[in-house]
Amino acid sequence: MVFAAGHGTRMRPLTDDRPKALVQVAGRALLDHALEQVAGPGPLAVNAHHHARQIEAHLAGGPAQVLVEENALLDTGGGLKNALPVLGAGPVVTMNGDAVWHGPAARATLTEAWDPERMDGLLLIVPADRAINAEALSFGLEQDGRLTRETRDHAFTGAGIVKIDGLAAFEGVFSLRDLWWKMLAAGRLFGVVHPGHWAEVGRPEHIAPAEAMLARLR
Structure with missing residues (x-):
């Protein structure tokens, strides 16, 4: 599931006429960067709302089903x-x-580290020294792989695996964080470290540092 429905408020004015997911970084839409990270067997869904028809057109003919909110x-x-x-x-x-x-x-x-016997959720995190523009959630990582909020030296990359059972307790509009906090309290939310580098791109000023990271490492 790729999340692409937001208004992209922080990315204005670039999102005045397009969804944030179609903002270009290093010559490719952010959505294409995301899809590359989750490519594989099984069904694929992308949600859309802001300029949803542009996302539908961008993905037309591909494997993803666009769910317009x-x-x-x-x-x-x-x-x-x-x-x-x-x-x-x-x-x-x-x-x-x-x-x-x-x-x-x-x-x-994620799939290599996934252990459904121990885990209800698994989040992909990256150490602060390999993260650029990190403004999202941060966590600490216990020796047994469980996540903690007592220390916060790893940035959440936006990627994870979740069991869906817990979704039944929620209705309407809600964040995945609501589900994660329940998992965290139960000792069932784990982390795995991305071995490469990662850059968040949530604002126009994030684009240049993200492109510089890719140019430096490729």
């Missing part, structure tokens, strides 16, 4: 729950559409 944004949790008829029984790989990556694909790192 017509009347109001559902946020990440509500968007994922809305996509379950497409995605199936789960667990689901989730991906934010506002970052660029260097190193192994996020899906490969």
Whole structure:
């Protein structure tokens, strides 16, 4: 599940006439950077709202099913729950559409580390010294792989795996964070470290540092 429905308020004025997911970084739409990270077998959903028809046109003929949230944004949790008829029984790989990556694909790192016996959720994190423009959530990583908020020296990359069972407790508009906090309290939210570099791209001024990172590492 790739999340691409937001208004992209922080990315204005670039999002006045396009969705944030179609803002270009290093010659490619942010959405294409995200899709590259989750490519693989199984169903694929992308949600859309702001300039949704542009996302539909961009993905036309490809494997992704675009789910347009017509009347109001559902946020990440509500968007994922809305996509379950497409995605199936789960667990689901989730991906934010506002970052660029260097190193192994996020899906490969997550699925290799996934242990459903111990985990209800697994988030892909990166140490602060390999993260650019990090403004999203941050966590610490315990020795057993569990995430903690007591220390916050790893940035959340926007990619993860979640079991979908817990979504039943929520309705309407809600964030995936609401689900993660329950997992964290139960000791069932884990982290795995992305072995490469990562850059968040949430503002216009983030684009140049992200492109410089990719140019330096490629």
